[in-house]
Amino acid sequence: MNISGNILEIRDLDVFFETNEGYVKAVNKVSLNIRRGECIGIIGETGSGKSVIGQSVLRLLANNAHVNGSIYFHGTDLLKMDIKEMKKIRGKEISLIPQNPAKSLNPVLKNGKQVIEVFDNKNITLPEKRKKVISIMSRLFFKDLTKVYNSYPYQLSGGMKQRLLAAIALCSDPELLIADEPTKGLDPDSMDKICELFMHIKADHKRTMLIITHDLDFALRICDRIAVMYSGEIVEVNRVKKIIDSPSHPYTQGLISALPRNGLVPLPGQSPSRIFLPTGCFFSQRCRFNSASCVSEHPLLRKFDGGMVRCHMY
Numbered sequence: 001m002n003i004s005g006n007i008l009e010i011r012d013l014d015v016f017f018e019t020n021e022g023y024v025k026a027v028n029k030v031s032l033n034i035r036r037g038e039c040i041g042i043i044g045e046t047g048s049g050k051s052v053i054g055q056s057v058l059r060l061l062a063n064n065a066h067v068n069g070s071i072y073f074h075g076t077d078l079l080k081m082d083i084k085e086m087k088k089i090r091g092k093e094i095s096l097i098p099q100n101p102a103k104s105l106n107p108v109l110k111n112g113k114q115v116i117e118v119f120d121n122k123n124i125t126l127p128e129k130r131k132k133v134i135s136i137m138s139r140l141f142f143k144d145l146t147k148v149y150n151s152y153p154y155q156l157s158g159g160m161k162q163r164l165l166a167a168i169a170l171c172s173d174p175e176l177l178i179a180d181e182p183t184k185g186l187d188p189d190s191m192d193k194i195c196e197l198f199m200h201i202k203a204d205h206k207r208t209m210l211i212i213t214h215d216l217d218f219a220l221r222i223c224d225r226i227a228v229m230y231s232g233e234i235v236e237v238n239r240v241k242k243i244i245d246s247p248s249h250p251y252t253q254g255l256i257s258a259l260p261r262n263g264l265v266p267l268p269g270q271s272p273s274r275i276f277l278p279t280g281c282f283f284s285q286r287c288r289f290n291s292a293s294c295v296s297e298h299p300l301l302r303k304f305d306g307g308m309v310r311c312h313m314y
């Protein structure tokens with residue numbers, strides 16, 4: 001029992017990759033807690049370090065990665081855990097809904113069998129497994145269940161494949177569910193269905209979730225709290241309502257203004273090189289409030305307005 005109520009505690013996570021060009025700083029001193037039953041979103045533009053955080057939690061980083069910091073799951077640091085022990089947690093206590101549904105399914109296995117196969121609880125009989133799988137699938141597929149159960153992945157739409165992957169991820173009854181870009185490459189109709197699916201997982205299955213996405217609208221609809229990443233670090237964390245109604249960090253303000261319903265005002269400029277990061281604020285070159293201290297001094301993440309913000313203005 002964790003007294004703090006946190007399922008996951010990421011502390012000062014640093015990840016850099018060794019490349020021929022130099023050290024790529026992917027994640028800088030990221031700290032984030034996920035409370036039981038909470039759905040937290042990590043948002044930010046491409047390359048900001050969102051996926052690397054998810055991969056760090058599951059210990060699925062590439063071989064050229066160097067990792068520092070701690071990721072506590074029930075008080076045990078996953079980063080120090082024996083890889084054998086880690087495999088007992090991965091896909092069971094912490095499940096991932098992978099990014100690419102097409103690549104993650106076995107094309108020659110019927111959908112129902114696909115879920116039963118990964119459900120490797122050795123203590124229960126096959127009929128019991130089937131019963132459990134059907135119960136999970138019926139909660140995700142509603143009326144089409146028999147048809148879906150007996151057909152093959154290629155007969156499913158993109159949105160339905162996502163549902164199948166969600167069923168696979170849920171059948172181990174995980175304490176934490178991580179989804180990396182669940183809406184990537186989907187048409188608007190499937191997008192709505194995926195939104196509905198995640199709302200359902202949240203409400204009905206009461207899952208603790210970490211949603212990694214560049215799709216701000218999706219995150220705003222699903223999550224309770226949002227962490228905004230810029231160039232490998234968290235620049236703002238707060239409850240969704242605060243992020244939408246009164247974003248504090250100029251980068252978050254830029255993201256919100258760039259939403260289609262707000263007139264799609266794009267943020268000018270580019271994020272800095274990840275090999276030669278600036279001394280001051282990483283966002284200063286693109287910031288309309290840029291001042292001398294922003295260039296000379298790197299801002300710390302400080303408590304503000306019920307959340308945290310990394311900006312000299314606060």
Ligand SMILES: Nc1ncnc2c1ncn2[C@@H]1O[C@H](COP(=O)(O)OP(=O)(O)OP(=O)(O)O)[C@@H](O)[C@H]1O
Pocket residue numbers: 017018019024025026044045046047048049050051052053062064214274
């Ligand atoms: N194996 C690797 N070797 C070198 N650099 C890497 C490696 N994996 C990731 N990176 C770099 O780390 C940074 C963070 O990557 P990450 O995949 O976490 O971004 P992201 O925020 O998930 O972006 P996207 O929205 O495109 O998925 C990027 O600059 C990326 O190029």
Ligand code: NI
Pocket residue numbers: 050051052181
């Ligand atoms: Ni990513």
